[in-house]
Amino acid sequence: SQQGEEDPQALSIQEGENATMxxxxxxxxxxxxxxxxxxxxxxVHLILIRSNEREKHSGRLRVTLDTSKKSSSLLITASRxxxxxxxxCATDPxxxxxxxxxxxxxxxxxx
Amino acid sequence: xxxxxxxxxxxxxxTGKKLTVTCSQNMNHEYMxxxxxxxxxxxxxxxxxxxxEVTDKGDVPEGYKVSRKEKRNFPLILESxxxxxxxxxxxxxxxxxxxxxxxxxxxxxRLTVT
Numbered sequence: 001s002q003q004g005e006e007d008p009q010a011l012s013i014q015e016g017e018n019a020t021m022x023x024x025x026x027x028x029x030x031x032x033x034x035x036x037x038x039x040x041x042x043x044v045h046l047i048l049i050r051s052n053e054r055e056k057h058s059g060r061l062r063v064t065l066d067t068s069k070k071s072s073s074l075l076i077t078a079s080r081x082x083x084x085x086x087x088x089c090a091t092d093p094x095x096x097x098x099x100x101x102x103x104x105x106x107x108x109x110x111x
Numbered sequence: 112x113x114x115x116x117x118x119x120x121x122x123x124x125x126t127g128k129k130l131t132v133t134c135s136q137n138m139n140h141e142y143m144x145x146x147x148x149x150x151x152x153x154x155x156x157x158x159x160x161x162x163x164e165v166t167d168k169g170d171v172p173e174g175y176k177v178s179r180k181e182k183r184n185f186p187l188i189l190e191s192x193x194x195x196x197x198x199x200x201x202x203x204x205x206x207x208x209x210x211x212x213x214x215x216x217x218x219x220x221r222l223t224v225t
Contacts, residue, residue, distance in 0.1 A: 033213065042115075042201060042216035043154075088153060092212060097161060098169055099144065099212070101154035 004089050004102035012108040019076040021105040023089030030094045032065055034074050037086045037104070051094070081111045113138045115217035117202050123223045124192055132187045132220050134202030142205040142212055143185040144169070145177065147198040154201065160185055161207070192224040
């Protein structure tokens, strides 16, 4: 399987702290995306980073990509209780049009 | 409102009884896809479609069929459901723009096969 893996599987922090989660993948990619899922609901797209980019920001989100290590990180700054959700990375290998999602990081932000 | 809709949202059925889960998007997206989500396994792609009449297998296509006769619709068909197809299913759609696919997801269909 080419599925990615997120690390850690679960993360619990206090409101106001920063949350960092990591994603590793196995093959060369076109893009890497991060999605959020609130319990049992559909995923919501957060941010996309292309393979030729190293860092991208969107509001309180910062994503980095290291293609040499086949890894990415998502940083959520100044977390809020509403950030409580599962976060998934998704890759589309440059060999086709399939998508591979990671196993997810469950983030709990304690008010 | 731009959205992806799925029906039904919840379904309990018995082994071997054919079923169809519908998916429709109103954003004129070319790319549509089906995923299943199982605990500890994340989302796995079942089938995807780049446009009308063009479908391809994803990572876990066994036991599923799809069709794309219209751009907005992408139904998932289980000809003979089995208990190992009990799962949470998501449909998603995306524009194909510059090689990037920011997917919009439906609300999910929770299927139980007894």
